[in-house]
Amino acid sequence: MIPVSTVRLGPEVEESVLAVLRSGVVAQGPVVAEFERRFAELIGAEHAVAVNSGTTALVAAIQALELEPGDEVITSPFTFVATLNAILQAGATVRFGDIRADDFGLDPESVRAQVTPRTKVLLPVHLYGQAADMRGLMTVAQEQGLLVVEDAAQAHGATIDGRGVGTFGIGCFSFYATKSLTTGEGGVVTTRDAGTADRLRVLRNQGMRARYEYVVPGNNYRLTDLQAALVLPQLERYPAQLAVRRANAARLSEQLAGIPGLVLPTELSGRGHVWHQYTVLLPDGVDREGFVDHLGRAGVGSGIYYPRPVYDYDIYRNRPDVVISPTPVAEAVSARCVSLPVHQHLQPGDLDTIAAAVRCALEAS
Numbered sequence: 001m002i003p004v005s006t007v008r009l010g011p012e013v014e015e016s017v018l019a020v021l022r023s024g025v026v027a028q029g030p031v032v033a034e035f036e037r038r039f040a041e042l043i044g045a046e047h048a049v050a051v052n053s054g055t056t057a058l059v060a061a062i063q064a065l066e067l068e069p070g071d072e073v074i075t076s077p078f079t080f081v082a083t084l085n086a087i088l089q090a091g092a093t094v095r096f097g098d099i100r101a102d103d104f105g106l107d108p109e110s111v112r113a114q115v116t117p118r119t120k121v122l123l124p125v126h127l128y129g130q131a132a133d134m135r136g137l138m139t140v141a142q143e144q145g146l147l148v149v150e151d152a153a154q155a156h157g158a159t160i161d162g163r164g165v166g167t168f169g170i171g172c173f174s175f176y177a178t179k180s181l182t183t184g185e186g187g188v189v190t191t192r193d194a195g196t197a198d199r200l201r202v203l204r205n206q207g208m209r210a211r212y213e214y215v216v217p218g219n220n221y222r223l224t225d226l227q228a229a230l231v232l233p234q235l236e237r238y239p240a241q242l243a244v245r246r247a248n249a250a251r252l253s254e255q256l257a258g259i260p261g262l263v264l265p266t267e268l269s270g271r272g273h274v275w276h277q278y279t280v281l282l283p284d285g286v287d288r289e290g291f292v293d294h295l296g297r298a299g300v301g302s303g304i305y306y307p308r309p310v311y312d313y314d315i316y317r318n319r320p321d322v323v324i325s326p327t328p329v330a331e332a333v334s335a336r337c338v339s340l341p342v343h344q345h346l347q348p349g350d351l352d353t354i355a356a357a358v359r360c361a362l363e364a365s
């Protein structure tokens with residue numbers, strides 16, 4: 001089976017983790033600090049604060065903005081549930097804009113339509129490794145006086161107009177096992193602002209600025225040196241990994257071109273796509289479950305990210321802090337999307353197998 005994602009870390013990572021084990025400093029220490037420095041440099045942020053998950057990164061980023069109860073955050077309905085859960089956990093009310101069908105990120109016009117006097121934060125999601133429309137979204141944010149938090153959990157190193165995602169507002173990255181860079185579980189918050197970085201470090205460590213000097217009720221959001229040790233060697237090879245993913249995406253697009261009704265992902269002009277996922281939209285009327293089964297029988301793994309808009313579950317209905325309005329593009333896209341393997345561990349020939357399986361599954365449907 002060609003898996004849609006796979007974790008293969010290699011001997012450098014083993015050495016790096018062993019060195020931490022032998023050092024005796026296994027909780028947060030110098031390796032976390034080095035990870036923060038190097039990740040900030042990679043994406044072009046002034047400050048990076050490591051935390052224990054991407055979800056925690058989002059919670060901490062929103063907490064650092066010190067919202068009042070009832071303040072609103074506008075986000076994308078086409079995202080992993082963590083985005084929504086983090087907003088609720090931080091005590092804010094959530095509203096949803098609709099997405100654009102070409103980049104799967106928030107549509108600036110639909111965001112403008114959701115703004116109320118209580119709206120404080122715009123929280124775009126950079127899905128599948130491509131930046132959302134930050135030109136349009138930053139214009140709306142400035143015009144409406146909104147703070148910006150970016151969910152960049154899938155987009156380490158993605159750019160728009162040459163600028164890294166996570167540097168427009170407060171950036172939130174995930175280092176979960178299946179993300180393009182991993183610490184097993186882990187996250188990073190990036191910011192340009194020294195004061196925000198300081199608040200994040202305090203929130204991460206029980207609200208403590210110095211020993212027993214409590215400035216806010218905080219939490220334990222810390223990452224460990226053992227976890228951070230996993231990612232340092234991955235950072236070295238990240239540019240090469242991105243080049244492979246990029247070439248894989250190009251090859252898939254070449255081989256899948258011309259299938260009637262099948263919509264292929266594209267790198268939009270001015271955006272540096274990092275190909276966390278290669279996501280197609282099936283032709284109208286194709287049974288997705290049957291298509292995925294057919295791929296599986298041909299030895300090709302796939303994933304549905306995500307099958308429904310994130311608010312479209314019973315637990316989020318009838319809550320005063322979840323304001324649901326129709327998002328027709330997100331509904332249509334979530335009903336048709338399928339992600340195919342594009343990762344750097346694909347073998348020569350795997351891309352041909354994937355493309356042949358897609359053609360065969362569509363002919364059978």
Ligand SMILES: *Cc1c(COP(=O)(O)O)cnc(C)c1O
Binds near residue numbers: 053054083153175
């Ligand atoms: C993975 C992911 C998260 C959450 O990250 P965790 O590290 O799993 O907590 C948030 N948002 C998006 C879009 C993600 O893909």
